[in-house]
Amino acid sequence: MNVILIAVIVLGVIGLVSALVLYFISHKFAVHEDPRIAQVSEVLPQANCGGCGYPGCSGFAAACVKAADAGSLEGKLCPVGGQPVMEQVAGILGMAAVASAPKVAVVRCNGTCENRPRNAEFDGAVSCRVKNMTGMGDTGCPYGCLGCGDCVSKCQFGAISMDAETGLPVVDEEKCTACGACAKACPRSIIEIRLKGPKGRRVVVLCNNKDKGAIANKACKASCIGCGKCVKTCEKFQAITLENNLAYIDAEKCKMCRKCEEACPKGAIHGFNFPPRKPKAEEPAVQSTDNTPNQNVEPSKAE
Amino acid sequence: MKSFHIGGVHPAENKLSAGSPIREAALPRQAVFSMFQHIGAPAKPVVQKGDTVKVGTLLAEAGGFVSAPVYSSVSGKVNKIDAVVDASGTRRMAVIVDVEGDEWEETIDRSKSLVRLSDRPDLDSKTIVEKIKNAGIVGMGGATFPCHVKLTPPPGSKAECVIINAVECEPYLTADHRLMLEHPEEILVGVDLIMKAVNVTKGYIGIENNKPDAIRLMTEKAKQYPGIEVVPLKVKYPQGGEKQLIDAVIGRQVPAPPAIPINVGAVVQNVGTAYAIYEAVMKNKPLIDRVITVTGKSVRNPSNLLARLGTPFQQLIDECGGLPEDTGKVIGGGPMMGKALLSLDVPMTKGSSGLLIMNKKEARRAEPQPCIRCAKCVSACPMGLEPYLLSKLASMEEWETAEKNDIVSCIECGSCQFTCPSNRPLLDMIRVGKTTVMGIIRNRAAAKK
Ligand code: SF4
Ligand code: SF4
Ligand code: SF4
Ligand code: SF4
Ligand code: SF4
Numbered sequence: 001m002n003v004i005l006i007a008v009i010v011l012g013v014i015g016l017v018s019a020l021v022l023y024f025i026s027h028k029f030a031v032h033e034d035p036r037i038a039q040v041s042e043v044l045p046q047a048n049c050g051g052c053g054y055p056g057c058s059g060f061a062a063a064c065v066k067a068a069d070a071g072s073l074e075g076k077l078c079p080v081g082g083q084p085v086m087e088q089v090a091g092i093l094g095m096a097a098v099a100s101a102p103k104v105a106v107v108r109c110n111g112t113c114e115n116r117p118r119n120a121e122f123d124g125a126v127s128c129r130v131k132n133m134t135g136m137g138d139t140g141c142p143y144g145c146l147g148c149g150d151c152v153s154k155c156q157f158g159a160i161s162m163d164a165e166t167g168l169p170v171v172d173e174e175k176c177t178a179c180g181a182c183a184k185a186c187p188r189s190i191i192e193i194r195l196k197g198p199k200g201r202r203v204v205v206l207c208n209n210k211d212k213g214a215i216a217n218k219a220c221k222a223s224c225i226g227c228g229k230c231v232k233t234c235e236k237f238q239a240i241t242l243e244n245n246l247a248y249i250d251a252e253k254c255k256m257c258r259k260c261e262e263a264c265p266k267g268a269i270h271g272f273n274f275p276p277r278k279p280k281a282e283e284p285a286v287q288s289t290d291n292t293p294n295q296n297v298e299p300s301k302a303e
Numbered sequence: 304m305k306s307f308h309i310g311g312v313h314p315a316e317n318k319l320s321a322g323s324p325i326r327e328a329a330l331p332r333q334a335v336f337s338m339f340q341h342i343g344a345p346a347k348p349v350v351q352k353g354d355t356v357k358v359g360t361l362l363a364e365a366g367g368f369v370s371a372p373v374y375s376s377v378s379g380k381v382n383k384i385d386a387v388v389d390a391s392g393t394r395r396m397a398v399i400v401d402v403e404g405d406e407w408e409e410t411i412d413r414s415k416s417l418v419r420l421s422d423r424p425d426l427d428s429k430t431i432v433e434k435i436k437n438a439g440i441v442g443m444g445g446a447t448f449p450c451h452v453k454l455t456p457p458p459g460s461k462a463e464c465v466i467i468n469a470v471e472c473e474p475y476l477t478a479d480h481r482l483m484l485e486h487p488e489e490i491l492v493g494v495d496l497i498m499k500a501v502n503v504t505k506g507y508i509g510i511e512n513n514k515p516d517a518i519r520l521m522t523e524k525a526k527q528y529p530g531i532e533v534v535p536l537k538v539k540y541p542q543g544g545e546k547q548l549i550d551a552v553i554g555r556q557v558p559a560p561p562a563i564p565i566n567v568g569a570v571v572q573n574v575g576t577a578y579a580i581y582e583a584v585m586k587n588k589p590l591i592d593r594v595i596t597v598t599g600k601s602v603r604n605p606s607n608l609l610a611r612l613g614t615p616f617q618q619l620i621d622e623c624g625g626l627p628e629d630t631g632k633v634i635g636g637g638p639m640m641g642k643a644l645l646s647l648d649v650p651m652t653k654g655s656s657g658l659l660i661m662n663k664k665e666a667r668r669a670e671p672q673p674c675i676r677c678a679k680c681v682s683a684c685p686m687g688l689e690p691y692l693l694s695k696l697a698s699m700e701e702w703e704t705a706e707k708n709d710i711v712s713c714i715e716c717g718s719c720q721f722t723c724p725s726n727r728p729l730l731d732m733i734r735v736g737k738t739t740v741m742g743i744i745r746n747r748a749a750a751k752k
Contacts, residue, residue, distance in 0.1 A: 005728060119645070119646075120645055123667065123668045124668070124728055124731045125671075125728035125731035125732055127698070127731070127732070127735070128735075129735045130728070130731045130732065130735055133734060133735065134392050134642075134643075134645075135388075135391050135392020135393040135645070136392045136393065136645050139315070139393075142394065181694075211394070221619075293351065
């Protein structure tokens with residue numbers, strides 16, 4: 001009996017002492033986390049995709065709180081949540097939300113099976129990264145899509161898929177959050193996270209080929225050959241630059257007149273989500289001055 | 304018999320061209336000299352369009368210390384300097400020369416007479432290394448590492464012996480084998496020169512035991528060259544890997560990178576390099592040609608050709624009976640480590656040891672199946688790695704774990720992939736991982752500075 005009593009008392013005392021020690025230690029060494037971090041974290045989408053550039057949503061929340069303390073939320077954007085979520089975040093932190101325009105992933109290659117002949121057969125591991133190490137890949141274009149779908153497997157939102165017919169990835173604009181995971185995965189930097197544009201409308205050079213015109217032309221029917229006709233057409237807005245034999249349209253400067261699209265002799269420039277062209281176009285800039293019918297307009301995607 | 308100790312595989316030897324003597328290939332009509340024939344900084348062209356060049360004229364100078372100059376192997380006019388697709392599958396800078404006649408620079412001694420080291424007492428170690436450097440010699444086994452760099456031990460390390468790699472463990476290839484049978488003395492003088500260059504008195508020549516005639520001949524001739532010993536080695540792939548060879552011959556293990564062979568006192572050079580060194584130092588002939596094996600089961604006439612650098616592969620194949628009808632793949636190098644070519648217009652470079660034409664059946668890679676955890680790849684890996692794990696880590700982009708598992712030690716020998724019963728593309732993924740991890744390590748080192 002006595003033994004049991006002693007054991008109970010000894011254990012009880014040890015327990016009590018340990019509890020007190022733990023209590024004091026936990027107070028002494030407590031990590032005080034800003035309660036706002038948890039609050040911000042709560043409104044974030046919890047996709048933990050890293051699209052914001054921070055390690056997960058809680059990392060982004062901490063960064064937002066820090067930025068708010070420093071005075072501005074400039075440059076902080078959760079691409080998945082977009083403007084509404086950023087407004088909530090700003091509300092919690094008592095700041096004004098910085099306006100941001102929605103973006104979307106754009107696959108800048110139109111080297112479909114039809115446009116770009118395959119001149120080799122690749123039988124290695126099905127991975128764009130592996131295929132890219134062979135140099136050219138299985139076509140004559142060392143800049144174009146490799147078609148093994150590394151980008152597809154990286155998308156958490158099921159927004160990008162391989163089109164079996166063209167052999168190119170297609171982005172579902174509804175689902176895409178512009179997190180950028182696909183762009184990071186692509187070993188040839190083909191995917192650009194680009195301004196979605198008003199009503200989803202945008203004009204893009206769908207080619208990534210930096211070879212000289214003659215070489216690019218031989219490799220692919222849809223290649224940009226760096227002729228600079230588009231640059232001349234856009235003299236007024238100065239939206240197009242030509243570097244390394246490749247034209248690039250600055251989405252901020254582009255006024256969506258679509259003149260470059262008509263000027264491109266290779267049909268490398270594409271307008272997205274424009275209504276089908278009628279004789280009297282909706283866009284004021286597209287006048288019927290040029291009466292050559294444009295064959296390269298993509299059928300507008302359902303919005 | 305001596306051998307390396309960990310892993311290894313036994314691919315079918317298929318040395319079809321072993322009995323065919325080296326013959327000279329015809330001159331090309333146009334020769335293409337890539338500026339990327341070596342590891343390191345690309346060479347810088349010093350000629351211009353329209354310049355007349357002779358055999359042995361400098362076309363491009365070295366672009367740094369780890370780099371090598373490029374000499375013209377033909378005489379004629381520079382047509383243009385432009386980017387062309389080379390054996391790497393990418394478009395890179397090259398000097399293109401239209402061939403006219405065959406005129407050589409006078410400085411080159413074209414006589415066949417043998418010059419021994421004892422005939423040239425004026426040569427000291429510095430002069431030899433300088434001559435090798437100026438001749439543009441690189442590792443001719445395929446690694447193409449500039450030769451003079453290896454012969455200049457970094458401060459604090461000292462060479463103790465020279466090991467000559469005459470293993471030729473790649474199936475099909477016979478270029479080194481024929482070179483030993485036809486030019487044994489030149490090679491031995493070359494070894495003497497390398498030994499003198501790094502100030503050692505001991506040289507080993509490692510030869511795989513499937514070349515008994517070469518072993519016999521070299522042992523016989525080596526008697527007149529004190530300090531040089533021929534070491535017969537067991538037939539096992541990759542006996543000719545640098546680290547494997549050091550293990551087999553002197554029983555020392557090179558630690559994981561960044562350690563290099565010199566850290567264990569060894570300087571390893573290929574037997575073809577020794578021959579090129581002989582020609583460069585004793586005959587003043589820069590590296591302008593080499594022996595290349597053109598072979599394959601369906602090739603009419605598998606041969607060893609002494610061809611000028613810059614000759615398009617198509618022409619070499621034509622010399623051996625043309626491209627067979629059932630060709631599935633043409634590989635630059637051997638079947639284990641070579642690379643499939645995208646086009647036959649690709650020019651021959653300093654590192655082209657072979658041209659293997661696989662028929663359709665051989666070329667087809669089997670459909671990969673799931674890994675069955677048999678660990679055959681683990682037992683095959685000569686570096687003691689876990690290939691199944693490394694390839695998985697690379698595909699999952701777990702770079703940190705891959706680095707901890709020593710992915711940079713992989714020598715890309717392909718033993719794992721060769722042995723896998725599930726035909727998994729192990730090396731494909733490991734190579735991606737290795738390149739990425741090496742990049743990460745380089746960036747980290749750069750950030751530290
Ligand atoms: S040329 Fe342009 S469009 Fe064609 S495959 Fe290459 S990158 Fe794609
Ligand atoms: S398509 Fe690309 S950017 Fe869009 S959600 Fe998927 S991974 Fe992110
Ligand atoms: S866009 Fe890039 S990642 Fe996607 S399939 Fe093409 S090459 Fe691969
Ligand atoms: S390729 Fe690399 S991992 Fe595979 S067996 Fe060779 S050294 Fe080992
Ligand atoms: S040999 Fe192939 S199947 Fe066996 S453990 Fe390695 S990867 Fe898996």
